[in-house]
Amino acid sequence: MSGVLVFCETKDGKIKKVSREALSIGRKLAEAAGGDLIAFASDGAAADDAGRYGAKTLYVAAIGPYLPESYAAAMKQVIAQAQPSIVLFGGSSNGRDLAPRLAAKVNAGVASDVDRLSWSGGKLRARRPVYSGKAFATVEVISAPAMATTRPNAFPAQEAGAGAAAVVAEISVAAESKAKLLDTKIPEAGELSIAEADIIVSGGRGLKEAANFSLIRDLAHALGGAVGASRATVDAGWIDHQHQVGQTGRVVSPNLYIAAGVSGAIQHLAGMSSSKHIVAINKDPEAPIFRVADLGVVGDLFQVVPALTEEVKRAKAH
Numbered sequence: 001m002s003g004v005l006v007f008c009e010t011k012d013g014k015i016k017k018v019s020r021e022a023l024s025i026g027r028k029l030a031e032a033a034g035g036d037l038i039a040f041a042s043d044g045a046a047a048d049d050a051g052r053y054g055a056k057t058l059y060v061a062a063i064g065p066y067l068p069e070s071y072a073a074a075m076k077q078v079i080a081q082a083q084p085s086i087v088l089f090g091g092s093s094n095g096r097d098l099a100p101r102l103a104a105k106v107n108a109g110v111a112s113d114v115d116r117l118s119w120s121g122g123k124l125r126a127r128r129p130v131y132s133g134k135a136f137a138t139v140e141v142i143s144a145p146a147m148a149t150t151r152p153n154a155f156p157a158q159e160a161g162a163g164a165a166a167v168v169a170e171i172s173v174a175a176e177s178k179a180k181l182l183d184t185k186i187p188e189a190g191e192l193s194i195a196e197a198d199i200i201v202s203g204g205r206g207l208k209e210a211a212n213f214s215l216i217r218d219l220a221h222a223l224g225g226a227v228g229a230s231r232a233t234v235d236a237g238w239i240d241h242q243h244q245v246g247q248t249g250r251v252v253s254p255n256l257y258i259a260a261g262v263s264g265a266i267q268h269l270a271g272m273s274s275s276k277h278i279v280a281i282n283k284d285p286e287a288p289i290f291r292v293a294d295l296g297v298v299g300d301l302f303q304v305v306p307a308l309t310e311e312v313k314r315a316k317a318h
């Protein structure tokens with residue numbers, strides 16, 4: 001066994017950021033472990049992107065939108081053909097769904113939600129948060145292949161510089177899915193997903209009511225970021241669950257995380273404390289969110305947030 005296989009998700013023939021991040025760390029691991037970087041996608045148009053990120057071969061199965069059983073069957077076939085030492089998945093909803101299913105099929109171990117990866121003594125070594133992000137565990141995956149899902153934004157997406165498209169190898173998979181895709185809901189136009197955003201502005205119960213999420217949206221749009229939310233606001237029906245940050249929502253690591261009217265409960269911190277820069281706006285100076293904040297504003301969000309939005313717009317206009 002040698003080389004690294006990366007599961008790539010695509011949109012309009014382009015490889016999504018979370019998969020480009022997995023390809024980038026996959027390339028480094030392939031250099032360390034020996035063997036080629038190879039990729040899998042359900043769209044052959046991804047070959048250009050895959051090549052730019054260093055993949056030599058792109059295995060393609062034209063199996064349409066994500067369904068766990070058919071994708072697991074396709075990836076299993078690629079593993080049987082390519083015999084990689086390592087298999088990586090970007091930690092999106094699909095990647096986190098597929099990795100354990102495939103691991104069970106090929107009797108492999110998976111380190112999930114990792115933010116560091118290395119090849120050490122012939123083994124895949126991974127660092128992953130435990131106890132809701134309060135500690136880190138370093139684990140070794142001793143199976144062959146060894147699998148991991150990468151935390152979004154933890155590994156920078158870097159092109160290889162070579163620029164050649166990956167060679168496409170078509171594989172055919174028997175349609176063996178017991179599930180059927182009935183409907184796909186596309187987020188509102190212009191709404192970025194918190195899973196991939198570099199900047200997230202989150203609102204909490206301090207917003208008082210659903211309509212006031214417009215303040216958070218205005219600041220997020222001014223910054224070119226995504227809208228996040230605490231569970232309290234999601235449970236209250238103020239905003240959809242796809243925006244929820246935390247233990248039972250999304251785990252995010254953007255470059256900038258702004259929390260307004262969010263207390264910073266442990267379950268919320270579990271989803272955002274690995275963000276690179278954290279700004280908290282809260283009228284309670286004792287709010288736990290300030291313990292993880294790089295910059296804290298003790299004040300009324302109804303004054304601070306609109307003023308910040310205006311300032312950002314002014315700065316961007318120059």
Ligand SMILES: Cc1cc2nc3c(=O)[nH]c(=O)nc-3n(C[C@H](O)[C@H](O)[C@H](O)COP(=O)(O)OP(=O)(O)OC[C@H]3O[C@@H](n4cnc5c(N)ncnc54)[C@H](O)[C@@H]3O)c2cc1C
Nearest residue numbers: 204205206230231232246247248249261263267268283301
């Ligand atoms: C099993 C389990 C899983 C959970 N998973 C999650 C999860 O994934 N994500 C999550 O977020 N929570 C989660 N929770 C819930 C979590 O414990 C908290 O209840 C929740 O995060 C609180 O949301 P909040 O900060 O918006 O509200 P609150 O705790 O009510 O905080 C509101 C904050 O707004 C401030 N505020 C009020 N008015 C203003 C103002 N005008 N200006 C500025 N600040 C103001 C207050 O000082 C306060 O700090 C989970 C709980 C459990 C038990």
